[in-house]
Amino acid sequence: MNTLDALRGTTPPRPHDARAIAALAANPGCARRALLDGAGIDKDAVARHLGFPAPFGQSPFAITRGNLFESLVKADGCAELLRMLRELLGLPVAEVAYHDVENVGAHLRHTHTRALIDRAAREGQDAGTLYDHPLLSLEIAGHTAYLEPDVVAFQLGGRFHIVEIKSFAVVDGQADPAAVAAAARQAAVYVLALRALLEELGHDPLKVSHEVVLVCPENFANRPVASLVDVRRQLAVLRRQLARMTTLDRLLAGLPDDVTFDLRPGEDGRPTRPVAELSDALRGATARYAPDCLSTCDMCFFCRDEARQEGSSDLLGRQVRDELGGVASVAEALGLADGERDPAEGQEEIARLLRNAERLRRECLT
Amino acid sequence: MSDRLDELERRIDELRAGVRRAMRARDGARARELRAELRTAERSWDALVSGEQPPPALEPPRLVTVREQVHQGLRLLGAAAQPRLIVAVSDAFFGGTIRSAQLTSLRRDEERSFRSAPHGRPYYLSAALTDRLSPARGLLTLSTWPLERRVVGPLSPRVDFLTCAIAVASQEGADGRADRLLIRMARNIPGATGGALGPPDPGRVIEAARAELRVHRERDTRDRAELARRAAAQLGDVARLFGAATLSTIAKETTMKGTINGVKAE
Numbered sequence: 001m002n003t004l005d006a007l008r009g010t011t012p013p014r015p016h017d018a019r020a021i022a023a024l025a026a027n028p029g030c031a032r033r034a035l036l037d038g039a040g041i042d043k044d045a046v047a048r049h050l051g052f053p054a055p056f057g058q059s060p061f062a063i064t065r066g067n068l069f070e071s072l073v074k075a076d077g078c079a080e081l082l083r084m085l086r087e088l089l090g091l092p093v094a095e096v097a098y099h100d101v102e103n104v105g106a107h108l109r110h111t112h113t114r115a116l117i118d119r120a121a122r123e124g125q126d127a128g129t130l131y132d133h134p135l136l137s138l139e140i141a142g143h144t145a146y147l148e149p150d151v152v153a154f155q156l157g158g159r160f161h162i163v164e165i166k167s168f169a170v171v172d173g174q175a176d177p178a179a180v181a182a183a184a185r186q187a188a189v190y191v192l193a194l195r196a197l198l199e200e201l202g203h204d205p206l207k208v209s210h211e212v213v214l215v216c217p218e219n220f221a222n223r224p225v226a227s228l229v230d231v232r233r234q235l236a237v238l239r240r241q242l243a244r245m246t247t248l249d250r251l252l253a254g255l256p257d258d259v260t261f262d263l264r265p266g267e268d269g270r271p272t273r274p275v276a277e278l279s280d281a282l283r284g285a286t287a288r289y290a291p292d293c294l295s296t297c298d299m300c301f302f303c304r305d306e307a308r309q310e311g312s313s314d315l316l317g318r319q320v321r322d323e324l325g326g327v328a329s330v331a332e333a334l335g336l337a338d339g340e341r342d343p344a345e346g347q348e349e350i351a352r353l354l355r356n357a358e359r360l361r362r363e364c365l366t
Numbered sequence: 367m368s369d370r371l372d373e374l375e376r377r378i379d380e381l382r383a384g385v386r387r388a389m390r391a392r393d394g395a396r397a398r399e400l401r402a403e404l405r406t407a408e409r410s411w412d413a414l415v416s417g418e419q420p421p422p423a424l425e426p427p428r429l430v431t432v433r434e435q436v437h438q439g440l441r442l443l444g445a446a447a448q449p450r451l452i453v454a455v456s457d458a459f460f461g462g463t464i465r466s467a468q469l470t471s472l473r474r475d476e477e478r479s480f481r482s483a484p485h486g487r488p489y490y491l492s493a494a495l496t497d498r499l500s501p502a503r504g505l506l507t508l509s510t511w512p513l514e515r516r517v518v519g520p521l522s523p524r525v526d527f528l529t530c531a532i533a534v535a536s537q538e539g540a541d542g543r544a545d546r547l548l549i550r551m552a553r554n555i556p557g558a559t560g561g562a563l564g565p566p567d568p569g570r571v572i573e574a575a576r577a578e579l580r581v582h583r584e585r586d587t588r589d590r591a592e593l594a595r596r597a598a599a600q601l602g603d604v605a606r607l608f609g610a611a612t613l614s615t616i617a618k619e620t621t622m623k624g625t626i627n628g629v630k631a632e
Contacts (some may be wrong), residue, residue, distance in 0.1 A: 075450055076530070077523025079554040086556065093556060095580050099521035102503060103496045128520055 003056075003252050004039040009262020011271075011312055013040030015147035019139070021143050022185035023296035025237045032287040033297060034241075037140070038248045041261055043298035049263055049271045051277055052301035062167070069167040070150065073215055073224045078130050078151070083165065084215065084226035085153060089161070092297060095129040102133040109135040110146065114197065117152070121158075121203040129153065136193040140242065149190040153213065157326075160189045162212045170216045180214070180229070187212040190235035201311075206275070210235060255284055289314045371418040374411045379540040381407060389419055391482050394475040399431045433476075435462045436469065436491055438505065443527040443533050446505045446518060459537055473506065477608045484603060492607040494518050499597055501609030509607050519589030521582045528575040528582075531555060535568040535575070 018321040024037060036043050047054055072353065074079050077098050085091040104112045113134040118126055119251040130228040131152040138145050151163040191215065195205035210229045218225035259281050263271035282302070289303040290314070297303075308312045311329045313321050326347055327333045335341030336351045343351035388397035427620045432439075438460050439452040447455075448467040456462025490509035493501035495517045507516040511602040518526075531551040539545060545565040550559040552566040559566045559576035603612055 071450075075448060076551075076554075078550075079527050082524070083554040083556075093578055096582060098523045099520060100496075100503060104498060105500075200435060208452040221386035239544075 001081075002149060003159050004035075004229070004248065007035065007039040007259070007261050008041050009260050009264065011042065011263050012128065013047070014042040016040075016138075016140050018147045018149075018189045021140065021145065021147075021189045021238070021242075022182065024241050025185050025234060026243075026296050027288060027293060028183075028237060028241050030288040030293075030297075031254075031291065032282065032285040032299065032303070034244065035248060035251055035255075035285050036261065038262070040140075042125065042263075043237040045263060046261065046278070046282075047298045049303055050275055050282075050302050052305060054300055056154075057084060063216045064167075066167045069222065069224070070165045072222060073149070073165050080150065080224050081130070081153075081215070083225075088213065089157075090227050097128040098130045098132065099128050100132045101135065107176070109133070110137060114201070117194070117197060117202045118161075118203075121198060121201065130319060136190065136197060137186070138189070138196060140352070147190060148192050149194075152194065160194060160206065162187050162194065162208070163210055163215060164190070165215045165224075167348045168216060169219065170227070171219055178318055183214055184212070184229050184231050185234045185238070186239050187214070187229065189232060190229040192238055200229070201223070207312065229244070252310060259284055273279065290318050291315070291317070324350060371411065371414055373398065374407055374414065378404065378411065379480050379593035380409050391479075392574075393469070393479045393482065395431065395433050399433075402431075412632065430460075430463075432464050432468050433472065433491065434576065435464050435487060435510065436472065438462075440491070440506060440508050442537060444515075445529040445533075446502070446516065446522070447526065447530055448506045450506050451530060452506060455534065455589045458534075458539055458547045469506070473501075473608065477604070479605060481604060490607055492516065493609040495593065495597055495609055497593060498611045499593075499601060499605070500533045513594035513606070514590045517590050517597060519586055519593060521586040522590065525579065525582050525586045527551075528555065528579045531558075532572050532579075535571040 016342045020037070024033070027033060033043075036046070044054070054166055060231050077096070079274065081098060082091070086093070099116055101109050101113050113131070113136065115133075116131055117185045118129065120131075134149060134152050136147045138147060138252065145314070153161045153163050166179065166183050167219050168176055191208055191210065194208045198207055200207040210232045211230055213226050214229045217223065261278065261281055262273060263278070263292045264273040271356065279302070282305065287303040289300075289307045293303060295298040304315070311331050313324045313327060313330055313333060315330070316324075324333055327350055329338065332341065333354060336347065337354040338341060339355060381400055385404060388400060391425065409497060417419055418560045424557055435456045439456040439462070440447065442459060443451070444466050447574060449466045452469070453462065453466050456464055460509055469580075470473065472491055473493055476492065478485070479489055481539045488510075493507035493516075494507050495513075496502045497519065504519050504585055507517065531548075534544070534548055534551060537544065539548070548571065549559075552571045552574075555571065555574045555578060558571045560570060
């Protein structure tokens with residue numbers, strides 16, 4: 001852990017939130033991100049200092065819309081949510097008890113959540129059905145991250161369900177797959193945190209269902225509709241990724257001994273580290289850039305710039321990169337295609353495909 | 367004509383003095399009310415001086431204040447409610463002009479007014495009390511209600527919702543707005559719509575809501591009675607209406623070493 005602290009240097013650690021943890025699972029192969037997150041480094045500050053600030057974060061309109069929709073779902077003692085849970089999970093009519101954890105004040109929310117969940121797990125169905133504004137915690141590489149799921153629902157089967165309220169529309173039973181995947185990853189983080197909490201309290205962690213309730217607006221109206229999403233796969237990725245973060249030794253071993261990503265903040269908190277030095281240090285940790293990074297990672301513009309300079313095939317997206325397996329750069333692929341370059345061992349197959357593609361292209365053009 | 371002008375000038379002076387008094391007493395609601403009247407009087411004065419006859423529409427049938435509109439809405443509902451619902455009810459049945467945003471500072475204004483002159487008004491818009499006797503987030507009640515109706519146990523949000531639905535269904539609505547409100551509420555009560563898409567039958571909604579209420583009533587009444595007893599025993603006048611500050615409640619609980627609803631006080 002000391003090595004990780006040395007990586008961060010004098011800059012204070014930055015707590016993780018659910019989105020950041022979920023983004024980890026989105027690109028598990030990226031060593032740069034794993035190291036930066038493992039050391040709790042403020043990636044946004046690093047990117048800004050390097051001159052590649054990411055226009056990152058949600059748009060204020062999206063946030064307003066999200067909040068509005070959430071308050072609609074939760075209005076009048078979660079009336080809409082109760083209807084959906086009754087339809088979807090067969091929640092009995094008597095199960096309506098509602099606890100707003102936030103009533104205790106911000107500083108006690110986590111302890112109050114623990115007490116309520118503990119009671120629910122011990123006493124069974126009599127303890128309560130809906131817990132609004134709970135605050136969970138998850139240990140990420142030695143740092144505690146606090147997480148706020150939308151609602152935790154507890155129902156007759158004696159299982160907890162995470163409820164995730166999102167404002168993207170489900171039109172005719174179909175939603176944007178990317179948005180659903182992101183929501184599922186985020187919900188998986190909450191499932192993991194709640195399971196950790198139950199385990200800590202001495203209960204069976206499997207009381208938390210791997211099926212999360214996703215609530216979205218239906219069609220073109222604001223009427224909410226709920227569906228069950230299985231997050232087992234996301235849970236597995238996340239667990240593997242979090243385990244890997246605590247055992248970053250292999251990645252650390254690949255770095256030079258004296259490397260640090262420290263920004264060396266001055267008196268006024270502004271970073272004083274020379275930009276060239278920092279970017280050299282960062283290049284020591286290999287990134288696995290993909291265009292999807294633009295929507296999940298603060299470092300995206302830095303990595304994209306790096307990938308462009310190298311002419312890397314990563315720029316073309318994951319699918320192309322996977323098809324070009326073994327061909328690292330765009331120049332190499334072009335060389336193989338027009339035959340200027342002889343395929344190395346193992347590249348014969350892809351070289352043949354590329355040449356065929358080039359021939360077809362020429363035929364089309366002439 | 368000049369008589370009318372003199373009269374208006376006198377009225378304007380009075381209103382200005384009234385606004386100043388209200389500001390000094392930190393009574394925001396009263397000051398806003400007086401300012402609105404002042405503006406109307408000034409507009410009429412302008413119109414008279416420049417020789418225009420004020421169009422009859424300019425003289426609205428005495429403005430009903432935000433406070434009064436909320437009071438009307440709550441009286442109709444008869445249970446603790448969120449601003450959103452109060453606004454919808456006021457809009458559907460009283461031709462209300464309030465918006466949810468206007469209700470955010472209302473409780474604070476009421477508390478300030480109560481502190482400066484306790485029991486000086488016939489009613490106050492007060493808070494609902496949680497199981498920690500702190501104010502519940504985003505719920506309004508009337509000070510004239512018994513404490514049992516103003517506290518919220520775990521089942522109370524649902525019970526209050528059903529009570530409000532019954533109240534809305536029992537009310538004769540003038541136009542489509544009342545129907546729309548009822549549709550929205552009925553959708554979330556099992557058996558209230560009967561699968562029909564049109565406006566639900568109010569009788570049926572009342573029946574369905576009562577059926578669900580019967581399931582929750584007993585436990586909720588018990589919880590509320592217990593909370594009301596504690597609130598009456600532990601809270602002073604101000605805190606009984608506007609809720610105890612969270613930290614002091616916790617301190618009290620720790621000294622009592624009590625367990626509340628089985629949850630240990632942290």
